[in-house]
Amino acid sequence: MSVIASISLLVFIGLIVVAVIVIAWAIATYNGFVQLRNQLDNAWAQIDVQLKRRYDLIPNLVETVKGYAKHERETLERVIQARNMAVSAKGVGERAEAEGILTGALKSLFAVAEAYPDLKANQNFMGLQEELTSTENKVSFARQFYNDNAMTYNTRIQTFPALFIAGMFQFTKREFFEVKAGPEREAPKVSFS
Amino acid sequence: MWEQIRANRRRSAMLISLMGVVLVLLGYCGGEMVLGGGGGFIGLIVAVVVLLAQLAIYFAGAQALVLGGAGGAELSRDDCPRLFNIVEEMQLASGLPVTPKVLLIQDPSPNAFAFGHKPENYTIAVTSGLLHRLNRDELQGVIAHETGHLKNQDVQFMMLAAVMLGSIAVLSEIIWRTMRLGGRARSRSDSRGGGQAQAILLLIGLLLVILGPMMARLLYFACSRKREFLADASAAQFTRYPEGLASALEKIAQAAEPPAFTNNANTPMFIVNPLAATAESSSVFSTHPPTGKRVRILRSMAGAALADYEAAYRKAHGGGLIGAQSLQSSPAQAKRDASDEGPVLGRREARATVRRNAGYVPVRCTCGMEIGVPPGYERKDVRCVRCGSVWPVPAAQTAVPPVLAAAQPLRYTRRINGWESFRCGCGHAVLISPTFSGNSIRCTGCGRQIEVSTLGTARN
Numbered sequence: 001m002s003v004i005a006s007i008s009l010l011v012f013i014g015l016i017v018v019a020v021i022v023i024a025w026a027i028a029t030y031n032g033f034v035q036l037r038n039q040l041d042n043a044w045a046q047i048d049v050q051l052k053r054r055y056d057l058i059p060n061l062v063e064t065v066k067g068y069a070k071h072e073r074e075t076l077e078r079v080i081q082a083r084n085m086a087v088s089a090k091g092v093g094e095r096a097e098a099e100g101i102l103t104g105a106l107k108s109l110f111a112v113a114e115a116y117p118d119l120k121a122n123q124n125f126m127g128l129q130e131e132l133t134s135t136e137n138k139v140s141f142a143r144q145f146y147n148d149n150a151m152t153y154n155t156r157i158q159t160f161p162a163l164f165i166a167g168m169f170q171f172t173k174r175e176f177f178e179v180k181a182g183p184e185r186e187a188p189k190v191s192f193s
Numbered sequence: 194m195w196e197q198i199r200a201n202r203r204r205s206a207m208l209i210s211l212m213g214v215v216l217v218l219l220g221y222c223g224g225e226m227v228l229g230g231g232g233g234f235i236g237l238i239v240a241v242v243v244l245l246a247q248l249a250i251y252f253a254g255a256q257a258l259v260l261g262g263a264g265g266a267e268l269s270r271d272d273c274p275r276l277f278n279i280v281e282e283m284q285l286a287s288g289l290p291v292t293p294k295v296l297l298i299q300d301p302s303p304n305a306f307a308f309g310h311k312p313e314n315y316t317i318a319v320t321s322g323l324l325h326r327l328n329r330d331e332l333q334g335v336i337a338h339e340t341g342h343l344k345n346q347d348v349q350f351m352m353l354a355a356v357m358l359g360s361i362a363v364l365s366e367i368i369w370r371t372m373r374l375g376g377r378a379r380s381r382s383d384s385r386g387g388g389q390a391q392a393i394l395l396l397i398g399l400l401l402v403i404l405g406p407m408m409a410r411l412l413y414f415a416c417s418r419k420r421e422f423l424a425d426a427s428a429a430q431f432t433r434y435p436e437g438l439a440s441a442l443e444k445i446a447q448a449a450e451p452p453a454f455t456n457n458a459n460t461p462m463f464i465v466n467p468l469a470a471t472a473e474s475s476s477v478f479s480t481h482p483p484t485g486k487r488v489r490i491l492r493s494m495a496g497a498a499l500a501d502y503e504a505a506y507r508k509a510h511g512g513g514l515i516g517a518q519s520l521q522s523s524p525a526q527a528k529r530d531a532s533d534e535g536p537v538l539g540r541r542e543a544r545a546t547v548r549r550n551a552g553y554v555p556v557r558c559t560c561g562m563e564i565g566v567p568p569g570y571e572r573k574d575v576r577c578v579r580c581g582s583v584w585p586v587p588a589a590q591t592a593v594p595p596v597l598a599a600a601q602p603l604r605y606t607r608r609i610n611g612w613e614s615f616r617c618g619c620g621h622a623v624l625i626s627p628t629f630s631g632n633s634i635r636c637t638g639c640g641r642q643i644e645v646s647t648l649g650t651a652r653n
Contacts, residue, residue, distance in 0.1 A: 039288070046285055127274070134278035141286035144433065149288075 043146035068119035212357035222398030223368035286431040307339035334438030341427030426502035439491035
């Protein structure tokens with residue numbers, strides 16, 4: 001009798017220990033997910049900040065270029081159009097595509113600027129070019145950070161046994177932010193008028 | 194990326210506590226050894242005091258020590274937008290919670306380092322020589338390496354390790370000296386009562402006194418080198434362009450002259466050890482791995498991910514660097530293409546920026562020379578060093594702080610009739626000669642006219 005009692009006591013203690021370990025693991029896993037998700041949200045916000053900054057810089061750039069390169073209306077309009085499209089884009093996929101087109105349009109604008117020495121020497125233009133180039137870099141660095149984190153997060157929530165916790169508290173897979181390559185850089189147009 | 198930091202933190206905690214254990218043992222055994230039975234606790238107290246003193250020295254003078262009197266100027270965005278942009282780019286790539294401050298040091302030798310043990314104090318310092326020698330990709334690599342140090346929390350760790358190392362060294366020095374001075378007499382009197390435990394304690398103490406500082410030093414330098422490799426790996430991962438850092442390292446190593454503010458305390462912080470930049474091999478006492486090897490590893494990377502660095506490191510160095518868990522959680526990353534941008538700041542621009550921040554006023558001569566007028570320059574004109582023409586120093590240079598000017602009336606009543614001096618509102622001493630007979634005098638410090646009412650009006 002006493003042997004059975006002590007065995008059942010042992011089993012009981014064992015069960016409690018297992019339960020405590022499982023609960024502790026669940027809490028740690030859940031907190032890990034939350035931390036990762038917050039990091040992801042933050043990374044996404046960073047991308048957003050840089051994209052907004054780019055939208056704000058573009059009208060200035062277009063105004064500056066307009067003063068020197070009146071014959072490039074087509075290129076300028078394409079940049080404006082691409083910008084407006086990107087501003088109104090919704091969802092990760094659509095936005096990424098619009099960003100790709102905008103990047104391409106900007107590239108061709110800077111290529112066009114090569115043909116105007118006065119414009120290239122303009123202090124304002126130089127500043128804007130640096131800002132836009134860097135903003136472009138920042139978008140891609142923020143994107144790279146976001147994607148790395150999204151990859152870690154996605155792997156984590158799909159891995160056994162953590163996937164139970166993920167399913168229970170609705171941690172869902174995140175989409176990657178991939179910018180598709182826009183139209184290729186065009187040769188600068190030189191007008192002799 | 195987060196795994197990496199966590200693994201680092203775990204390893205640092207282990208290392209610091211290992212050094213702590215050595216310190217405690219050293220204190221206890223040393224006390225027993227020098228003071229005889231029961232002296233262990235006094236030894237422990239001494240150990241703690243030494244540690245606290247080292248910590249206090251570190252926290253009081255860390256910044257001054259790091260800068261070694263270099264006195265860099267903190268840059269604002271307008272001073273060099275491109276450098277700022279690069280720092281911000283790397284902050285985004287690394288996910289650092291704050292943008293580090295940027296410090297520019299006027300020094301022709303190219304180098305950079307990071308310091309700050311709290312995110313609010315994170316600072317990346319670059320020399321002006323670095324800015325005009327590297328192109329954008331290379332500078333990005335360097336900034337990424339420094340950001341990597343901040344991200345991996347190397348600064349805190351290396352500082353803490355240095356404090357522990359210092360404490361161990363100081364404590365064993367104390368024990369050694371007291372032992373030589375008065376230990377012999379005491380040990381003779383104690384030998385009767387000393388048991389076996391006592392003998393073991395003495396043996397451990399002796400071993401620790403002799404080997405402890407050496408081991409701690411070896412550990413410290415090994416860690417320092419490892420952290421350099423890790424920061425290189427982080428830089429490659431952040432920039433996706435290992436070549437940038439590789440060619441930057443080459444350029445930095447080629448410039449032989451070390452920065453003027455180098456000392457033994459701050460060498461672990463630099464991107465390349467300025468005192469041994471070209472050494473092809475590194476000894477166990479080097480803070481940095483040989484630059485050539487770092488470059489080779491970076492150049493033989495197949496991609497830009499941590500795993501690629503690990504593979505290249507294994508080939509060049511043997512043994513692993515990055516923990517398996519960190520590798521597992523880091524996704525594959527391809528390299529990017531080079532950009533075609535030149536130096537971030539020209540040689541002259543860099544110097545002008547540093548001077549402007551230090552309070553210099555630029556005066557441009559018609560011969561094209563720009564003369565930097567240092568703060569505190571007393572005369573009102575300056576001679577061009579090239580063509581010899583004389584130019585007035587702009588008023589901004591000699592202007593009095595407005596508060597001070599308002600507080601002090603521009604009037605002085607003479608007290609005696611001989612030589613006399615008084616302080617102008619700008620703090621400058623104005624001297625009145627016995628032959629002075631006017632009713633106003635010009636302050637040579639700030640150039641203001643000061644009304645002087647002579648003694649004659651009050652004299653009877």
